[in-house]
Amino acid sequence: MIITAASPTDAKTLAELHRVCRQKAMPWLPELHSPEEDLRYFETRVLPVETVLIAWEGGHAAGFVSFHQGWLNHLYVAPDCWRLGFGTRLLEAVRSDLSYLQLWVFQKNARARHFYTTHGFCEREATDGRYNEERVPDLRMEWARHDRDH
Template sequence: MDAAARIHRAAFDQALPALAGLHTPEADRWFFRERVFPGCLLWGAFDDAGMTGIVAFREGWIDQLYVLPVAQGQGAGTALLQVAQNAFDRLQLWTFQRNWRARRFYEARGFALVQETDGTRNEEKEPDALYLWIRA
């Protein structure tokens, strides 16, 4: 779980630097151990250097999908997403509106925008976007 928390933090901070440092590394590790791991299936992507990406999903939802910045664009995110898509016929996920790279990634893989919010309901108070994928 510690490696998953480190990947999450590195990818999150690179994608959204204005929100960097929102949580401590200890809080990230706690979140993965106590919240993500017990409620989700968790898969990792690996290369010779170790774990490079993670996906955490449960029925109907992708809760986390992060790839280390140095490993992005090499297929790990797509492979991890396909694990979740192979497991379920319908998936939803939230991403932040200004995370255009993530939005393009999901849209290119068949996810459709369902809703945008002003962010008042998320911890970061950041406008977000709900996406949905349904197996054709």
Template sequence: MSFTLRRLVLEDMDRVAIVLRQAFDERLPWLAGLHTPDEDRAFFRNHVYRTCEIWGALDGDIVGFIAFRDGWVDQLYVLPAHQGRGMGTALLDIAKAASPRVQLWTFQKNWAARAFYEKHGFAVIEETDGSSNEEREPDILYLWQKQSAANGSV
């Protein structure tokens, strides 16, 4: 592993906001520009940091992160140039170790994210038309459940 993982602190939130925006805009360009950089920073400092446990993948600087709480992954982003190196998997494993059930939303058009989550044992439990999310973009709710070692069930 050529990167390190650590729990992030409030002072890391400005960098996390940059990672979010760069990864989001590159992978989902049709949704770019929804928020300003100042809005992103405020969101991470005032909401995400207060409600989630946040871990980062570092390769010199923070290049990926996960924010999770109570069986939910709220955010998981790795800069595209750093994808494919195991960072997303390592970050997701932290959230999976913290809860026997993990749910998350992703956009239906985000094929790379969908393939990633399905490869890691997540199953689709709901699809929406996007009318209830901020982006008005059709999305998918995924669920992962820890398997029992004894019988392979949950």
């Protein structure tokens, strides 16, 4: 596995991986955007603003993570790469220089909640979903580096 910084030319790869992962991991989520809208989102809102890292395996994107100002905004791993350490490696790459990180996760996404809890995140706030685009209940989780983490 190789982890590289994403470039603007990776927008299509990110948009496609995002769509496939969401459909497989969270089939209960409403599909609100077209593939073209997903591409535009990554081109205009994610890549120009956030730090985005891509995990590559055998020349294919196996997963990606994006973060900005203490928020982990995306962490997706291709379904055929689940439980092979890609998510852990991407998360470690993000946390290596940070002391605090927070994120939103859907309450119903048990796999993601377990992953983040296993990696030291704590659930801090639950909502009914009225403020997210999908209108699905979510949770804010936090991680903070402690001296024992060094």
